[in-house]
Amino acid sequence: xxxxxxxFLLCFxxxxxxxxxxxxxxxxxxxxxxxxxxxxxxxxxMTYLFLMVGTAVINSLSDKTVSWSELVFANAIIIVITxxxxxxxxxxxxxxxxxxxxxxxxxxxxxxxxxxxxIKKRTGLNVYRLSIDRINFMKDTAxxxxxxxxxxx
Numbered sequence: 308x309x310x311x312x313x314x315f316l317l318c319f320x321x322x323x324x325x326x327x328x329x330x331x332x333x334x335x336x337x338x339x340x341x342x343x344x345x346x347x348x349x350x351x352x353m354t355y356l357f358l359m360v361g362t363a364v365i366n367s368l369s370d371k372t373v374s375w376s377e378l379v380f381a382n383a384i385i386i387v388i389t390x391x392x393x394x395x396x397x398x399x400x401x402x403x404x405x406x407x408x409x410x411x412x413x414x415x416x417x418x419x420x421x422x423x424x425x426i427k428k429r430t431g432l433n434v435y436r437l438s439i440d441r442i443n444f445m446k447d448t449a450x451x452x453x454x455x456x457x458x459x460x
Contacts, residue, residue, distance in 0.1 A: 312388050313361035316381045358389065401456045405440070406430075411447045414439055426453055433457040 362385055369378055406426070408414070413422040427434045432455040441450040 312385060313358060313365075316361075316365055316384070358385065401454065403452055403454045404432075405450060405452050408449045408451050409447060411442070411444070411449060414442065414449050414451075426451070430455075 362382065365381060366378060408426070410422075410425065412418070413425060423434050423437060426432070426437065430453070432453065434453050434455045436454045438452045438454075439449055440452055443449070
């Protein structure tokens with residue numbers, strides 16, 4: 308939602324501003340580079356980074372053809388949508404954590420329910436799904452990303 312809002316406002320407000328092709332390609336490159344950094348930056352933080360860059364571009368590139376009221380309205384829309392999504396729509400209270408798990412016999416797909424129950428019992432988290440990221444048969448451990456719901460964030 309935030310990504311779509313920023314892209315819409317960029318296109319709408321900067322459609323009135325004449326921008327050279329080199330600048331447009333440079334802007335595209337910036338957002339492309341941001342996309343490839345999502346492995347090192349969590350997706351939520353990546354979205355906020357895009358929000359900040361997009362808002363800065365909208366505000367700095369607007370000229371006399373874009374009125375102050377349009378800029379204030381665009382910034383207000385960004386703030387309201389971000390607040391709504393963060394505080395109201397995304398209130399599921401879910402999180403994830405990476406753990407190193409040593410009961411290697413439970414990582415078999417047929418024993419997934421048993422694995423989840425064991426992790427629930429050991430961590431006290433309301434685990435609803437997990438993904439096995441890495442298995443080390445030499446040390447009999449697995450790196451597991453556990454997704455949980457509840458107040459334990």
